[in-house]
Each structure stands twice: as structure tokens, then as C-alpha cells.
Amino acid sequence: MGSSTITPLQILKTYFGYDSFREGQEEIIDTILDGRDALAIMPTGAGKSLCYQVPALLLPGITLVVSPLISLMQDQVKSLNEAGIHAAYINSSLTEGQISKALSFAARGVYKIIYVAPERLETASFLAFALHTPISMVTVDEAHCISQWGQDFRPSYLKIVDFVRQLPGHPILSAFTATATEVVKNDIARILELKNPNIVITGFDRKNLYYRVEHLTGKQKDTFIANYIASHANESGIIYCATRKNVDTLYEQLLKQGVSVTRYHAGMNTEIRKESQDDFIYDRAQVVIATNAFGMGIDKSNVRFVIHYNMPQSIENYYQEAGRAGRDGEPAECILLFSPQDVMISKMLLGSKDFEGMDFAEMEQVRHQDAKRLQIMEGYCMTTSCLRNYILNYFGESTDQPCDNCGNCHQEFEELDMTQDAKWVIGCITEMRGRYGQALVIGTLLGSKRARLREIGADSYNCYGQLQSRTENDLRLLISQMIRQGYIVQTDGEYSVLKVGNISELQQKNTQILVKKFKEKEKISASKKRKNPYGKSYFEAENTAGNSNEATNTSSPNAAKKSALFETLRQLRLQIAKEESVPPYIVFTDKTLIDMCEKLPGTESEMLDVSGVGQNKLKKYGQRFLQEISSFLSNNN
Structure with a gap:
């Protein structure tokens, strides 16, 4: 290690056992070895870690890897040690004595790679170590955490920049993430002050993943999950829930049914949470039910399915969480169980979001971004077009043909002419003077007997009950399409309302609103495909x-x-x-x-x-x- 006569390919074969690099890996490695900064956006399972681990073994000094979660560091260090590479981590799971010992070994050249939590960078002991030890590269993993416009902003990541500025010798900076829009990508490069970086984007398509959306209510979701697990015995999977209560309830149900299951959320004490995570990672439990607190940095490669019990708050979150399936490149399923209630849960959770370290203007901007992301996520659940293409288009990859590897591509549709219905929707929003949200608009049009509709006088509107022959889902599909076409505007915030948009085209005689709807028949199961x-x-x-x-x-x-x-x-x-x-x-x-x-x-x-x-x-x-x-x-x- 450290000798210029050894090639990256030899390192790859000797330590990791692979004969060739995957797409993008060699370009990033060569960039780093040329002494140039790099930013890589690569999907989960594409081998991002090798992009900095291989050059770390060829560079003369130490590589510091800034990583957000303890579990991620522990996984990576175990894997490196198993491969015969000396590595260590520095975080709050260690005592001060253990940290001093690790830093002492590192200063003597025992370790080539050290994983460190961002909070640790500003401590006096670590800074003293860094200032007196040759550091060739600083790698920022999960780099989207540094951007306020990313879905997982962590203020502690901003400390990285101050730390790097103090280091002698201008070490190489490399940054890696699986989820970054154009705005977030530019933000990462700007905040980290990357100098003339080579930005490598290998694409967001995970071809081995089969995406599916099922429209189900609470009890239907429980039945679906019970049946799915029964028909996928011995397959490892993750079920994500939006709330701790949902995690606990579903856990108890599956436990009674004899499923090998564990659970994970922030309401459990640290020791029990770690035991649950280990049970899943060590294959002692087939399924883990968790909030989104679980899984970041988990390298378990044989997860065959990820089911979302509730809709996530953004496409970024969904892509990252669903992407924990099929890291080994083999076929896996990503299933989202959607109900309208999920939107309300997400709005409630976003309403209690922590805005520590932000001024009022920044908070408002983030709230606006969150609301926009939530609308786009809801659009994913409602779309009848290719699910994979919807995700790829969001991340800026234009696609022409449907993928033929998702639930929508394997579903048959019927096309409804809902032109007249659309005019009643506009009429209802007008009668409501743009003061109410989607649920009340739909309830009014369906002629619902809800007390809230009587309170606001909606039962006396001209539009009340005019679309009672339609289903709630029909109207949700219609409204979703009208929002995309600009006929309706949905405001931001926890209590968003519907307002009339630009309806000039809708008022023209020849304009038609055609809505695609799933035919009522058994959907093709992804498990039959893979x-x-x-x-x-x-x-x-x-x-x-x-x-x-x-x-x-x-x-x-x-x-x-x-x-x-x-x-x-x-x-x-x-x-x-x-x-x-x-x-x-x-x-x-x-x-x-x-x-x-x-x-x-x-x-x-x-x-x-x-x-x-x-x-x-x-x-x-x-x-x-x-x-x-x-x-x-x-x-x-």
C-alpha cells in the first residue's frame, strides 16, 4: 500500500476480490489519484465506497471519511478489516480512552482510513491529531446532508468546511451521495469549496428494482403485508412506517402471526434499538419494521424487498429508503402502500420539523421546498405512467420509453373522459372561494354527510353531490392531473388549500380532460416477474x-x-x-x-x-x- 507501482485494479482484486470496476468508479479513482477534487452522484449499490477506499490505499497519508451515522461507520470498518485493510472509526460510541488510543495508532500509521462523525471534527483532541498527521484526503459521505435544500440537512456537516480550511497541505476533497437534484449538487460543490472538481453522475436507474404502488386503506395494508411476507418466506425485507405507533402496531400483529420480525424507532432505548438492528443485520430476524431513523448506511446486501407502509415525504427519501433493497444487484421489490391519510401524516410531521440554526427567511424557503417535494411525492403515488421514469425525470434524467419493469407498466388502464367533472371541480373550488383543501372539495362533490361540510355550509352548494357517481380515488386522480396541468393551484403548508389556476384552455369548447385509471383486475405481482x-x-x-x-x-x-x-x-x-x-x-x-x-x-x-x-x-x-x-x-x- 502506498507504492506507486501498485495499480488501482490490483488493489481492487487483491483486497476486494473484483476483476473490474463498475461504471464511474475508475474515473473517480483516477481523478483523486491525480490530486483533483471529486463529487460523485451514484445510486445505492453502485460501489461508492470503493471510489475512495481504493485511492486511500494508494495515497501516502491517511484518508478521513466524514460519515453521519455510527452504524454506517461500524459496517464499513468491519468490512475493511475483513478485507485485510486497517481502518478505525471515531464517534460517540467510544470512550475518550478508546478514542485516544485509536488516534495514537493512527498517528503511528497503523490505519489508512479513519471514519469520523462530523461533530468530532471540532474537538481539540481530534484537531490536534489532524494538524500533526499527514492527511491525504478528506471524503464526505452522504454529502447531500450539507445542503439546506437536500432532504436530510444536518447542520453538523457545515463544520467540515472550517475543519478542512485549517489542515496543512490542502488535502484532496471527495464527496459522495446517492440523492442529489441539480440544486443540491451545486450546493454541495459550493459549500465544500471544491476546487475545479470532476463531477461524475452515473445515473439514478437501479434496473434490478421493481417499483410498485398499491392504493390501500389501513386494514388493507395490514392484510397485504401479512400475505406478502407469507409468500416470501426466508427473504430479508424492511417495512418503513411514518410513525412509531404504526411500527409498534404492525410489529405486534406480525409477531402474533409467527413472523421472524424485529422493530426500530427513536422511542426505543439505545441498547434495544442496537439489538434490533443487529438481529436484522445478522439474519436472526427476517423482517425489520422501522421509521426512517433506520437504515442509513446499512450495507446489508441481500434485502429482497422494501415496503413503505406510509408515503414518504419526498422522492429523495423514497429513493434512498427503497434503494436499500437489492444492493447485491439481484432482483428486488420496492412497494409503496398509499392512502390519502398518508398525505396528512406527512404534513403533520413536516409541521414539527426542527429548523435549528436557520433564520426566518431560510425556514420559509425550506418549508416551501418541503411542501413542493410532498406534492411531487403524492404525484408519484397517483401517476398512471411509468414509475421508474417518474423517479428518473425528477432527478433530471429524461426518458422516452416506459421501463416494462414496474407495477404501472404491468397494469392495464381504462381512459375516462372527465371533462365535465373537471368543470364541477372548478365550480366547487370557486364556491369555496379557495379556502379549503382537497379532502373537503372531494367530500362536497361526492355529497358526503360529514359534519365539517355542514359546518361550512357546503351541503347547500350548487356543486354538492354532483359527482356522487364517481369514487374518491377517481376524483383524486382528476385533481392530481388538473394540478399538473395548471388548472388548479395547491398552496404550500400543513393546511394547503386548492385555488383556481389558469382555466382559459379548459373553457375552450374542444378541450378534453382524459384521465387514466387502473382496470379493476388482479395486478401482476412483481414476485412473479423476478x-x-x-x-x-x-x-x-x-x-x-x-x-x-x-x-x-x-x-x-x-x-x-x-x-x-x-x-x-x-x-x-x-x-x-x-x-x-x-x-x-x-x-x-x-x-x-x-x-x-x-x-x-x-x-x-x-x-x-x-x-x-x-x-x-x-x-x-x-x-x-x-x-x-x-x-x-x-x-x-
Whole structure:
């Protein structure tokens, strides 16, 4: 390490066990090794960490990685140590004595990579260490946290800039995130004072993820989840809820049904929360139900589904949370269970948002941004167009063709002419003088008997009950479309109201409002579309014609036996993980085990050809896996 004669590709193969770089990785690494600042926007699972870990081993001094969560640091450091790379973390989970010891080791050159919480940067002990230790690079992970216009702004991230200014020698600055709009991207580069940075955007498309939206009420959501988990036994998944109460209620329900489940939210004490997280990470629990406090920085690679019990507050949040599925690149599902009540919950949560460190003007700007994001998120839930394209377009990627890999693309629609209905909607908003929100407008048009409508006199309006032949969902689809077309304006804030927009086109004789609606039939389940990475069907679907081992090895098992071998190797991995006190995926990922089942290595040299097997892991675990494969082949002819 540190020698210029070693290439990045050799580092990648020796320590991480991969033969080639993924899209964007090599460009970022070369930028850093040329001494230039870099900003990378890459989707979850695209290998962002390798972009700074590989050059860190080639640069002469230490690389500091600023990271927002303890769990993220612990995961990364465990993975690096397993790969034979000395790394450490500095955060509040350590005692002052442990921190002093770690900094002492670092000053003596024991560690090449140190993960540090942003709050730690301004402490006297850490600053003294940094000022007297050669630091080649400062890496900012989850860099969107530095922008007030990002969905997860953390004031502590602003301390990074002051810290870097004090360092001698102008270390290289690199920044990484999975979620950044154009505004946030520019904000990151400006605030971090990146000098002539190479900005690499590899795209936001996660082709292995199948997106779906289901319109369900509370009880229907519970039934859906119970049935889904029952039909996806042994698959690891996350269920996100908007509130702690929802987490606790759903947890109790699934527990009674015999599901291997745990829970996670900020209302639990730290020790129990950590135990819950570990149960999920170490595969002791199949499913975790959590608020969005869970998961940032969790590298568990074999999450096969992420279900949102409630609508998140923004596309950024949804993309980040749903993106925790399928980090291994294998097919996974992202399902959002939507009901109109979700919008009210989100508005309530945004209304109690902490604006610490912001002046009045900044608070108003953030509130406006939050309200706009929420409307766009609601639009995702209501759209009948391609879900993947909706997400990509939001992040600035223009797409022409539907993806044919989402719930909407696999759904049939009927087209309703709702031109006259649209005029009644405008009439209702006019009668209400633009003082009320969507729920009251819809209730009035449907002729609802709600007390609130009687209070405001809506039951005497000319429009009252005029659209009672329509469903509530029909009118929500119509209003959502009218907002997008500018006929209606929805105001910001917790109590947004509907106002009449520019209706000149709607008043023209030939204007039509055509609304697409799902046909009432069973939706195609994504689970019928995707392969099970653990099952016989997966290995039957794999094209292994180019695999030299299988071309010559007459002992190669058929699909059913490969599936059985995978399960055998998975059990061995679990046993080793318990012995080493690390999560199973840190020993080897599912993708590595699948590659072993395909290549059937018989020697150490052949084991090094398996994706994800580096020199250190070969030394630690290689023989045990080789023996298991050999024994399995002998027992299964």
C-alpha cells in the first residue's frame, strides 16, 4: 500500500476480490489519484465506497471519511478489516480512552482510513491529531446532508468546511451521495469549496428494482403485508412506517402471526434499538419494521424487498429508503402502500420539523421546498405512467420509453373522459372561494354527510353531490392531473388549500380532460416477474454457457442442486459469522455465494476467480468453503 507501482485494479482484486470496476468508479479513482477534487452522484449499490477506499490505499497519508451515522461507520470498518485493510472509526460510541488510543495508532500509521462523525471534527483532541498527521484526503459521505435544500440537512456537516480550511497541505476533497437534484449538487460543490472538481453522475436507474404502488386503506395494508411476507418466506425485507405507533402496531400483529420480525424507532432505548438492528443485520430476524431513523448506511446486501407502509415525504427519501433493497444487484421489490391519510401524516410531521440554526427567511424557503417535494411525492403515488421514469425525470434524467419493469407498466388502464367533472371541480373550488383543501372539495362533490361540510355550509352548494357517481380515488386522480396541468393551484403548508389556476384552455369548447385509471383486475405481482436469487428458478434462468468451469466439469449440479449448494454455503457463512461476530454479508455476500455455486472452485486459485473473494478472505475462509463445495459434489455425484 502506498507504492506507486501498485495499480488501482490490483488493489481492487487483491483486497476486494473484483476483476473490474463498475461504471464511474475508475474515473473517480483516477481523478483523486491525480490530486483533483471529486463529487460523485451514484445510486445505492453502485460501489461508492470503493471510489475512495481504493485511492486511500494508494495515497501516502491517511484518508478521513466524514460519515453521519455510527452504524454506517461500524459496517464499513468491519468490512475493511475483513478485507485485510486497517481502518478505525471515531464517534460517540467510544470512550475518550478508546478514542485516544485509536488516534495514537493512527498517528503511528497503523490505519489508512479513519471514519469520523462530523461533530468530532471540532474537538481539540481530534484537531490536534489532524494538524500533526499527514492527511491525504478528506471524503464526505452522504454529502447531500450539507445542503439546506437536500432532504436530510444536518447542520453538523457545515463544520467540515472550517475543519478542512485549517489542515496543512490542502488535502484532496471527495464527496459522495446517492440523492442529489441539480440544486443540491451545486450546493454541495459550493459549500465544500471544491476546487475545479470532476463531477461524475452515473445515473439514478437501479434496473434490478421493481417499483410498485398499491392504493390501500389501513386494514388493507395490514392484510397485504401479512400475505406478502407469507409468500416470501426466508427473504430479508424492511417495512418503513411514518410513525412509531404504526411500527409498534404492525410489529405486534406480525409477531402474533409467527413472523421472524424485529422493530426500530427513536422511542426505543439505545441498547434495544442496537439489538434490533443487529438481529436484522445478522439474519436472526427476517423482517425489520422501522421509521426512517433506520437504515442509513446499512450495507446489508441481500434485502429482497422494501415496503413503505406510509408515503414518504419526498422522492429523495423514497429513493434512498427503497434503494436499500437489492444492493447485491439481484432482483428486488420496492412497494409503496398509499392512502390519502398518508398525505396528512406527512404534513403533520413536516409541521414539527426542527429548523435549528436557520433564520426566518431560510425556514420559509425550506418549508416551501418541503411542501413542493410532498406534492411531487403524492404525484408519484397517483401517476398512471411509468414509475421508474417518474423517479428518473425528477432527478433530471429524461426518458422516452416506459421501463416494462414496474407495477404501472404491468397494469392495464381504462381512459375516462372527465371533462365535465373537471368543470364541477372548478365550480366547487370557486364556491369555496379557495379556502379549503382537497379532502373537503372531494367530500362536497361526492355529497358526503360529514359534519365539517355542514359546518361550512357546503351541503347547500350548487356543486354538492354532483359527482356522487364517481369514487374518491377517481376524483383524486382528476385533481392530481388538473394540478399538473395548471388548472388548479395547491398552496404550500400543513393546511394547503386548492385555488383556481389558469382555466382559459379548459373553457375552450374542444378541450378534453382524459384521465387514466387502473382496470379493476388482479395486478401482476412483481414476485412473479423476478427470479428468486435463492431458488432453483434462479439457477435455471442463469446463462452459464460461457463459464469455463461448467463447460469442463461433468460434476456440475443441475439447478435444483445448485440451489441446495447455495443453502449449504449460506449455513456455513452463518456459522463463520457467529464465530467472527460479524454480519454474514461481511463474510461473503449472497452474490459471491451464487458465483461459487456457478463456478464450483476446487483450488485456491479458482476460488480467487469468484467475484468478491480477495486475498485476505481467501486466507481466512477459503479452505472451509472449498471443503464444503468438494463434500457437496461428492455427496451429490
